Amino acid sequence: MNIPSPCFVLDEAKLIRNLELIDHVQKSAGIEIILAFKGFSMWSAFPVVKKYVKGATASSLNEVKLCNEEMGVKSHTYCVAYDDAEFDEIVSKSSHITFNSLSQYHRFIDQVPNDVSVGLRVNPEWSDVGTDLYNPSSPVSRLGVTAKNLTELPDRIEGLHFHVLCESDSYALENVLKNFKERFGKSLPQIRWVNMGGGHLMTRKGYDTDHLINLLSSFRKENNVEVILEPGSAFAWQTGDLYTTVLDVVENGDKKTAIFDGSFTCHMPDCLEMPYRPKLENGSDEEIAGWHAYRLGGVSCLAGDFLDDYWFEKPLQPGNSIIFKDMIHYTMVKTSTFNGVKHPSIAILRTNGEVDVVRKFGYSDFKNRLS
Structure with a gap:
């Protein structure tokens, strides 16, 4: 093969293999899986990706624009903190907007149109991530609201979002969901969707996809909510x-x-x-x-x-x-x-x-x- 050096080389057949498995999971579980740009944003491959998933999650104005331009849809958007100068453009190009803190929610909620679904990131305070640098779930994490600080759900919040896994299996997700329900279960009757973030490495050899499908399907039915996953690694794993x-x-x-x-x-x-x-x-x-x-x-x-x-x-x-x-x-x-x-x-x-x-x-x- 005539490959320049250095060069990243994506194997299209391997990407399609992963996409087929991801599509199987979302259809079997009755959920929505979207692409996380922070893990894979090689937009030259998006014509293939769009055949299997219909959306993407963005964490910056640049990623929001990339979703609109190259995926052809508005983004599910979560930013650690929104910039006043960028927020109006971000929200105009987003179908979902998730806030990292209650202070950010109160600061920007009046600028969110009624047709944009509003979410709040929460911290279940459990993760199987062993490297502290990559663990978002500590009680002092800057990422998400802890149950102690969420006495009641603010108006307009339709969804809760968490992201505490990294290349994890479905049994780690099961533990997260137990902690999530213990801390935030009282809010589930008030919301429409739960975004379980990324870190679900369903395309890794040996991953128990049947357990994942049953777990997600049961959670969706028991709590009468839409379920969204946004993995990054799973899309491009070993591709x-x-x-x-x-x-x-x-x-x-x-x-x-x-x-x-x-x-x-x-x-x-x-x-x-x-x-x-x-x-x-x-x-x-x-x-x-x-x-x-x-x-x-x-x-x-x-x-x-x-x-x-x-x-x-x-x-x-x-x-x-x-x-x-x-x-x-x-x-x-x-x-x-x-x-x-x-x-x-x-x-x-x-x-x-x-x-x-x-x-x-x-x-x-x-x-x-x-x-």
């Missing part, structure tokens, strides 16, 4: 990779570092933040006897732009390929042009086997986002 090339091999002390034409800092920041170790198409993240160990180093000049040892069957040399697996969800959306590092191209491996390079980046992309 594509980041192709890179070795530029140099540096040896200092007893450590060999393969410098590649990508960057953890710029292109895969979750590998440093989470931390998360990606698998390789052509190497191993675990030691194999007789294989050669290399630290992998990005091309930025930050000292910490590296991951410790990966193993390769043969010694690495400039020109060798390194392919990082599963880089399309929550990774590609976080890229930057720090240090002026070359931004990866974006391509789609079509179902007919052709590689469609849909975007290349250059100097103007770097320059125009600065001043």
